[in-house]
Amino acid sequence: xxxxxxxxxxxxxxxxxxxxxxxxxxxxxxxxxxxxxxxxxxxxxxxxxxxxxxxxxxxxxxxxxxxxxxxxxxxxxxxxxxxxxxxxxxxxxxxxxxxxxxxxxxxxxxxxxxxxxxxxxxxxxxxxxxxxxxxxxxxxxxxxxxxxxxxxxxxxxxxxxxxxxxxxxxxxxxxxxxxxxxxxxxxxxxxxxxxxxxxxxxxxxxxxxxxxxxxxxxxxxxxxxxxxxxxxxxxxxxxxxxxxxxxxx
Numbered sequence: 001x002x003x004x005x006x007x008x009x010x011x012x013x014x015x016x017x018x019x020x021x022x023x024x025x026x027x028x029x030x031x032x033x034x035x036x037x038x039x040x041x042x043x044x045x046x047x048x049x050x051x052x053x054x055x056x057x058x059x060x061x062x063x064x065x066x067x068x069x070x071x072x073x074x075x076x077x078x079x080x081x082x083x084x085x086x087x088x089x090x091x092x093x094x095x096x097x098x099x100x101x102x103x104x105x106x107x108x109x110x111x112x113x114x115x116x117x118x119x120x121x122x123x124x125x126x127x128x129x130x131x132x133x134x135x136x137x138x139x140x141x142x143x144x145x146x147x148x149x150x151x152x153x154x155x156x157x158x159x160x161x162x163x164x165x166x167x168x169x170x171x172x173x174x175x176x177x178x179x180x181x182x183x184x185x186x187x188x189x190x191x192x193x194x195x196x197x198x199x200x201x202x203x204x205x206x207x208x209x210x211x212x213x214x215x216x217x218x219x220x221x222x223x224x225x226x227x228x229x230x231x232x233x234x235x236x237x238x239x240x241x242x243x244x245x246x247x248x249x
Contacts, residue, residue, distance in 0.1 A: 002064050003071075004094050004245075005030070005044065010085040011055045011231065012123055018049040026050075026086060030061065033081045037074065038067045047100045047239045048107060051191065053231030055124075057110075058089075060239050062100040093247040103245060106168060108184040108238040109193045111229065113201075116177040125178060126233035132179065132204035137172045140203040141181075143213040144170050144196070151220040153196050154189035163189060163220070172200075184238075191228055199226030 007030070015023035019031075027046060034042040044061040071091040078088045112125035113132075121127075144167050151163035169184040181197055199216065202208045208216075208226075216224045 001066065002062055002094050002096050002098060004090075004092055004098075004100065005061050005063065005088060006090040007059055007061065008057050008087050008089065009055065009059075011050060011053050013083075013085060015052045016050055016054065017046050017056070017059070023052075026056075027061075029082065029086060033078055034063065037077050037081060038065060038069070040065065040067060045100050047104050048188070048236070050234075050236055051194075051231055054234045054236065055232075056236040058238050059236055060100050060104075060241070062094065062098065094245045095247050098241075098245045103241055104239050105242060106184055106186055106238075106240045107188060107236065108169070108182065108240075109188070110235045110237045111181040111193060111197045112233045112235070113179040113181070113197075113229075114177065115179055118177070121178075123232055126230050128201070130201075130205045132201065133206070134172055134174065134179070134204070136206075136210060137179075137181075137200055137204045140200050140210045140213055141170045141172060143210065143217070146214075147217050149220060150189060150192060150196075150217065152217050152222055152225045153192045153199070154222065155191040156222050158190050160189065165189065165192070182237075194228040194231065194234060195222070195225050197229045201229070202226040 009026050014026050017026045019025050019027045027044060031042055031044055042063050042065060044063045046061040047059055050056055075088050075091055114121055114125040114127040117127055148164045150165050154163055166186040171182055173180050183193060203210055
């Protein structure tokens, strides 16, 4: 049987989602917990791989097992076994050919910028001392919808077949003493969101103009885009799937 596992995690203590040879990852921690509880070697496949330090409010992974269990009971055991910075929210059966990564129809991210220094969000947001022009930020964000190829925002030497992404939503919003950037697309390139935010910050502080974004994106050159903002402010917030993936009990 194939099952989907819905989880969230604080990425501070992990070298990203994907298993690493010499560093702890969320995938490794989850596989170890599942293997121990179910009594067999369990391998999970995630919907995507978040980089070191990036958080996930929602991520799905699939696993295959013939072990019979009750989802609620397994959830309880996993949440008792896993460290406090990883939480399981649901476990459900899916059709045997459904893949957590390839069947996802969209993903959404949030980036948090703190506008005031606070001891309570040091590890959860990027504190920016410069004043930002929010109107310019949103004007610049609209430019993203005019393009499909975002190679300029991708980590270099990445093994992908295409740099095309379909951006569905992107906007900035003031939330208390933070500025939140949300973006939704069918897929994302490695480091893409952090590079987009860094480039848009350059617009917001007046380092570059809104029109410069056209030249940057058309260049397909990472060195022409802005800096990558710190991982600690980035959250994977949603992974969406067709309703048809679930298998009725």
